Amino acid sequence: MLSCRHLIGRFLVRRQASTQARLASPGIVEIDEADGQRLKYPQVWLRDNCQCTECFHATTRARKSNWERGPLHVGAQRVSYDEQCQQLQVHWQDEHKSVYELQWLRERDFGDAARQKYLDEVYRPPVQLWGKTQFEEVRREFLYQNVLDRDDVLKAWLEALAVQGFALLKDAPDDENVARRLAERIGYIKRTTYGDVFEVKSKPNAGNYAYLMVPLPLHTDMPYYEYKAGINILHTLVQSESAGGANTLVDGFHVAAEMRRLYPQEFEVLRSVPVNWYDIGHDGDQARPFHSLWRAPVVCLDVDGQVVRINQNTTKRDSRFTVPIEQAVAWYEAYDRFLRLAHDEIVEFKTRPGDVFVFNNLRMLHGRTAYEDSPQNKRHLVGAYVDWDIIYSKLRTLRFPQAHE
Ligand code: OGA
Ligand code: NM2
Ligand code: ZN
Ligand code: ZN
Numbered sequence: 001m002l003s004c005r006h007l008i009g010r011f012l013v014r015r016q017a018s019t020q021a022r023l024a025s026p027g028i029v030e031i032d033e034a035d036g037q038r039l040k041y042p043q044v045w046l047r048d049n050c051q052c053t054e055c056f057h058a059t060t061r062a063r064k065s066n067w068e069r070g071p072l073h074v075g076a077q078r079v080s081y082d083e084q085c086q087q088l089q090v091h092w093q094d095e096h097k098s099v100y101e102l103q104w105l106r107e108r109d110f111g112d113a114a115r116q117k118y119l120d121e122v123y124r125p126p127v128q129l130w131g132k133t134q135f136e137e138v139r140r141e142f143l144y145q146n147v148l149d150r151d152d153v154l155k156a157w158l159e160a161l162a163v164q165g166f167a168l169l170k171d172a173p174d175d176e177n178v179a180r181r182l183a184e185r186i187g188y189i190k191r192t193t194y195g196d197v198f199e200v201k202s203k204p205n206a207g208n209y210a211y212l213m214v215p216l217p218l219h220t221d222m223p224y225y226e227y228k229a230g231i232n233i234l235h236t237l238v239q240s241e242s243a244g245g246a247n248t249l250v251d252g253f254h255v256a257a258e259m260r261r262l263y264p265q266e267f268e269v270l271r272s273v274p275v276n277w278y279d280i281g282h283d284g285d286q287a288r289p290f291h292s293l294w295r296a297p298v299v300c301l302d303v304d305g306q307v308v309r310i311n312q313n314t315t316k317r318d319s320r321f322t323v324p325i326e327q328a329v330a331w332y333e334a335y336d337r338f339l340r341l342a343h344d345e346i347v348e349f350k351t352r353p354g355d356v357f358v359f360n361n362l363r364m365l366h367g368r369t370a371y372e373d374s375p376q377n378k379r380h381l382v383g384a385y386v387d388w389d390i391i392y393s394k395l396r397t398l399r400f401p402q403a404h405e
């Protein structure tokens with residue numbers, strides 16, 4: 001890349017200097033742009049993020065400046081804006097000099113709009129909450145083969161998972177490796193106590209309630225894991241010809257939002273009272289025994305107070321409820337409220353062989369209606385999990401390919 005100095009001579013048309021930089025107190029550098037926009041940066045942040053080779057290692061994108069030498073107490077002596085190079089230059093009290101591209105600075109503006117833009121466009125796309133009346137509107141379908149072959153379709157599918165929370169893939173082959181292939185198309189499959197892929201079917205020595213023909217109540221998988229599976233990929237190989245075997249689905253984040261709005265006190269109970277989620281057993285043919293246990297509330301919030309994870313699985317809730325007795329009683333009231341709100345929002349649909357139902361397992365409460373196998377017709381799904389770290393990472397590489405050059 002050419003440094004700015006090389007470019008100077010080429011700009012024959014001189015533009016009038018209009019962007020101004022100045023030291024503003026206390027400890028702030030301001031840039032007034034030609035269009036009237038004001039950008040502001042703490043001096044300490046500028047020094048911390050100096051991009052010179054002494055302070056920053058470009059290929060590893062790593063800060064290497066030594067904290068012992070600052071930046072906390074090294075003030076800026078002088079700042080100037082170079083119109084031709086479109087750069088902010090800072091001379092520091094310790095003789096160090098830093099140069100920042102205006103575009104780089106704009107992207108890191110501390111104003112509300114720029115921060116929100118980064119969170120929405122780069123961190124995570126904003127979720128679209130939905131109730132049952134909006135199901136048709138939020139429902140997305142993609143062809144299995146297109147997801148495998150085309151990056152634009154892969155991206156659209158991952159965006160649907162992030163935003164609407166679920167999607168249906170159609171026309172997958174009658175092949176037990178479909179769920180695995182999709183997981184590997186995103187990145188890495190998540191291995192759990194149930195294997196890397198698992199078979200959802202009625203099994204003689206069922207080690208999990210899902211491996212029975214009974215109705216499967218609304219749940220999220222694996223509340224008993226600290227690192228709970230991010231998405232669930234369920235490929236239908238054989239669907240039940242009996243009346244049941246249909247999927248039930250509810251947007252758990254929507255239910256939590258409704259509960260927060262309508263019943264704030266009960267919401268607070270669900271958010272704060274820890275429940276013991278457990279899973280003890282062994283999976284069918286797999287000999288390895290397991291004893292999973294994770295203590296967490298039904299509704300988990302992130303650092304911004306947004307709902308990030310729902311834990312709910314009646315079959316995996318430990319009878320050991322290790323909270324003070326008054327909390328336990330209040331919790332049952334709140335839990336009942338939550339489940340009632342959820343039941344009012346259930347949508348039901350029945351997948352067909354070749355369908356792959358994929359959903360955010362931190363968000364979507366899902367279940368299944370009871371079914372009956374017959375000797376000629378045994379319902380059979382193959383499932384796999386992928387973690388959100390892997391999915392968001394893949395989505396960002398698809399959205400910003402130039403960042404990896
Ligand atoms: C599960 C599950 C859905 C189904 O196994 O956890 O949600 O349709 N199964 O069997
Ligand atoms: N399976 C399908 O949380 C759970 O145990 C739900 C998970 C067995 C891997 C079922
Ligand atoms: Zn530096
Ligand atoms: Zn499930």
